[in-house]
Amino acid sequence: MAEPVRGGCARCRQLRRREFDAGLGGPVVESVAEALSHPKSARAIWVRTGEMALLRRHLEEFTKLEELELQAQGLRRLPDALFGLDRLARLDASDNNLRALQPALGRLRRLRELHLPANRIAVLPEELCELTELRFLDLADNELTALPSDFARLRKLQELVLSANRLAALPTSVFELEQVTRLALNQNALSQLPSGLDRLTKLTDLQLAHNRLRRVPDGVERLAQLEWLTLHENPLAPGELRRIRRTLRGCYVSG
Numbered sequence: 001m002a003e004p005v006r007g008g009c010a011r012c013r014q015l016r017r018r019e020f021d022a023g024l025g026g027p028v029v030e031s032v033a034e035a036l037s038h039p040k041s042a043r044a045i046w047v048r049t050g051e052m053a054l055l056r057r058h059l060e061e062f063t064k065l066e067e068l069e070l071q072a073q074g075l076r077r078l079p080d081a082l083f084g085l086d087r088l089a090r091l092d093a094s095d096n097n098l099r100a101l102q103p104a105l106g107r108l109r110r111l112r113e114l115h116l117p118a119n120r121i122a123v124l125p126e127e128l129c130e131l132t133e134l135r136f137l138d139l140a141d142n143e144l145t146a147l148p149s150d151f152a153r154l155r156k157l158q159e160l161v162l163s164a165n166r167l168a169a170l171p172t173s174v175f176e177l178e179q180v181t182r183l184a185l186n187q188n189a190l191s192q193l194p195s196g197l198d199r200l201t202k203l204t205d206l207q208l209a210h211n212r213l214r215r216v217p218d219g220v221e222r223l224a225q226l227e228w229l230t231l232h233e234n235p236l237a238p239g240e241l242r243r244i245r246r247t248l249r250g251c252y253v254s255g
Contacts, residue, residue, distance in 0.1 A: 027066065035062065047073060060084060071095050083107045094118050094138070106130035117141045117161070129153040140164050140184065152176035163187050163207065175199045186210050186230060193217040201225065209233050209254065216240050221247040231255040 027043035032051040035042035036058060044067035047055050052073045059081040067090040068082070075096040082088075083104040091108070092115035099120045106127030114131065117140040124139075129150040136159045144165040152173035160180055164187040174183075175196035182205040190211040198219030206220070209230040214237050220229065221244060231241065232254045241255040 040064065043067065045069065066090065078102060080104070086110065089113070091115065101125055101128065103127040109133065112136070124148050126150060132156065137161065147171055147174070155179065170194060172196050178202065181205065195219070198222040204228065216244045220244060226251045229253045
């Protein structure tokens, strides 16, 4: 049985949205129909069943929108008008049928959270790396085989979720994201990680279960803040788990 993606469930996303709302001063989350009564002041919209066509017709009117929830709308691409919402700080388009992201995504320079799990995205545009205010990026359960070459520009990123993709390798630029506290790489095809993992000195949660690792990646033993390490369902060599558990005594290690 595949390991559940920690933090990737709908309930967890709802909790994260509440935390995010608190940071914005608690905007009222409305349906499209409700927000249309005051489009120039609406700050947070959750698109309900049957409202997508209505949103497309009026999206440009929501000039102060900071949060947009587009979960499970059957989307094959993001609405083009969305990229003109220059105040948008949180976008959730999870559980859709997105195969690609438009390069115009890079215009959303104030975006702090981007939730795109459970789509069919195979390639990320380089313009994603222009979202330099991002703190949270969830791309779990897609079809990614690689990351953009300029990924290190996302220097404010704190949580990166890449679980359940098709990654066989990671670029070293991931380990330049020194603010990251959570890195989820479980359910991929990783046989090793590049050097530099120990640069993530703030890392508390590292998920590597369901990969092809024969050795615990170099540098893990030097992650002094690590609290959670998943390694189960990897073909680890004998003694590897015992060695890392002895080293990381304050860390939960699955395996």
